[in-house]
Amino acid sequence: MARQRLKSDLPTKVCPVCQRPFAWRKKWADCWDDVKYCSERCRRRRNN
Template identity: 45%
Template structure:
């Protein structure tokens, strides 16, 4: 037999959140119980990194690239990294993936693998980015 839970642990499960920096889903954890509503980042690394002007440039680049293509087209995150980083684009690959995850959380895009929509929090390997059907036919930068 187990004990009955008391206090905040007995409350309804808290809704998951999206990390403001990396765009991954954060599940409720007991250590965040006192301030779950104020939690914005999934880790100390994301808290330190935050969202930089380069991150916003990558988001804008994704929006612009998709807006210039047919509604059914997709793009690789490397296209945004190359547009923003030039010769140093490889360093921007993970930031470009983070930007795509944040845009998924905003409902603007979907992340796919093999033509199928995947969970951006768990996707491993090459991904493609395409407009979300819910975002409408046009995207603005």
């Protein structure tokens, strides 16, 4: 049985809209390099 990673061990980025750090999520495993925003809300607010 594999050990789980601690959240502090996961890679992080800073959202350009809200300036908050966000951590890697499993659903972003295939596209982590393309992820820029922490949430759908920030993605929609990017130009405002």
